[in-house]
Amino acid sequence: MEMTKQTKFILAIALQILIIFSIVIFKMAVLTGGTEILLKIEPIDPRDPLRGDYATFQYSISNLDSYLFGNEQVRNGDTVYVVLRQSGKYWTAQKAQKTKPATDNQIFIKGKVASGGLESQAELLPQQRFSRSRIHIVYGIEEYYIPEGKGRGFSFWNKEAIAKVSVDENGNAVLKQIYVDDKPWP
Incomplete structure (x- = not known):
């Protein structure tokens, strides 16, 4: 049985729609x-002329001391x-590890080491294990798109910025x- 060009086209479109819906359903499941x-947010950049209005954030849990990883x-x-x-109204890093925590009563967030991690076997020297280096982690929640026109002229500097994350x-x-400053934005 041979597929026609029209059938292949319809299947390709259906697959793309299925992928988009699965992403939306996954995000909705996390939200609900x-x-x-x-x-606590530490803002970085409010605008990119190629991508429009958006804010790039890092969080108080974005740069971790290496001792949080233990050995x-x-x-x-x-x-x-x-x-x-x-810790008060904010959540802070207690420890970090490469394996998923096993206990049900802990809140944890999954991320990827962006920088500060080891890059080669040559870096496995004992003295580096105990240095106070910082490891930068990204969680996939660093960019926030802003309705058009709402980001221009706005600055996070000298303001308390908070992210509600699910x-x-x-x-x-x-x-x-x-x-x-305790008001929803934008």
């Missing part, structure tokens, strides 16, 4: 079934799990809302 946490060696690109604890039981995170 996840635990809400508040993270584990992490490399750039490794998937890591950061166990969080509530985290599911596997550590997947979705950015729900930004608050600036």
